[in-house]
Amino acid sequence: MSSPRPSSPRTKGWVVGHVVGAPIILAPSWLVAALVLTLVFAPSVRARSGESGPAVYLVALAFVVLLFGSVLVHELAHGLMARARGQQPHEFVLTLWGGHTSFGGAAPTPATSALVAAVGPLANLILAGGFLAAAQVVDPWSIGGLLLFSGAISNGFVAVFNLIPGLPLDGGRVLEAAVWAVTKNRHTGTVAAGWSGRVVAVLLFAWALVWPLVQGTQPDLVNVVWTVFIAAFLWAGATASVRSGRTQRAVHGLTVQAVASPAVGVPYTDSVAHAGATAAAVGAHEVVLLSPDGRPAAYVDRAAAAAVPADVAGSTPVTSVAVTLPFGAVVDGSLAGGPLIAALSEATRTSPVVAAMVDGRVVGLIRAADVIAAIRT
Incomplete structure (x- = not known):
């Protein structure tokens, strides 16, 4: 029994x-x-x-x-x-x-x-x-x-x-x-x-x-x-x-802060250099591109951005080193515990990477692999 x-x-x-x-x-x-x-x-x-x-x-x-x-x-x-x-x-x-x-x-x-x-x-x-x-x-x-x-x-x-x-x-x-x-x-x-x-x-x-x-x-x-x-x-x-x-x-005990890389949102019209400077100014590790309506539309591939020569970074559009985020690949950054897991489960159906937002502002980038690792640990 x-x-x-x-x-x-x-x-x-x-x-x-x-x-x-x-x-x-x-x-x-x-x-x-x-x-x-x-x-x-x-x-x-x-x-x-x-x-x-x-x-x-x-x-x-x-x-x-x-x-x-x-x-x-x-x-x-x-x-x-x-x-x-x-x-x-x-x-x-x-x-x-x-x-x-x-x-x-x-x-x-x-x-x-x-x-x-x-x-x-x-x-x-x-x-x-x-x-x-x-x-x-x-x-x-x-x-x-x-x-x-x-x-x-x-x-x-x-x-x-x-x-x-x-x-x-x-x-x-x-x-x-x-x-x-x-x-x-x-x-x-x-x-x-x-x-x-x-x-x-x-x-x-x-x-x-x-x-x-x-x-x-x-x-x-x-x-x-x-x-x-x-x-x-x-x-x-x-x-x-x-x-x-x-x-x-x-x-x-899971929180967005525990699994997300700090991120900042920038307009999709930014250059690689300006986007990098914006992230450095606020201590963010990730850059999320925002569409005209403020929706997270893509995120910067850090390796690709680092490969752009410094002398052309100011004229290189940030979209050239970005990975598209499907519609819905976003979660409420104020969630925690079970509700956060439920939201991530829904959001990661279309993308292994999702943006976290609080009051309309990008606060982090969450990768499904990091969530799994945090739970196992």
């Missing part, structure tokens, strides 16, 4: 229903999980029930369906709580690793994030209690008793496992919200919970492989394989969370 996450393009798979306007999707990988788990549980069913033949696999499949039904309840709990807190669920997906719920946007507050995350494991605890209560009134060695006890154990495990404090688990989302509330920074919480998830992954691996060796026993191969798969899943999710938190923190 994974914790709630912001929406992305619709997951491929089979839509089997809708809840609060969001589709319930069976991803193709779910079929792999259903087949593998049926084969894994079949020997236990045979030993506990005394059944044989196809009936064993039918009972094992029934347990798998019950398990994923519990996962679906877990995800629906996330979605319903999110909707109650103002977030519209985008989709509920059952996958190889359990499931996930996507929303139209990130949680607006730490409290909302924590509540949405915690309600999933809580739903499983309630299911575990219900299955356990029902199992008390049937023969524990019957098929019904076996399924009910299995439902109680699996839901209890899902609840406890998901409460482990490390992303991408629900407990990690709760930890993220707690750090966010204390530091007032969502991205600090994401990075902290991501690192906690990495620690959990390492501890799981050590528990399955190293601990038996410390005790002088041979590690159980099946246990090691399953634990390695789970630890790898946790490590990958935690690492992605750490990277996402760092990237979003960089985006949040």
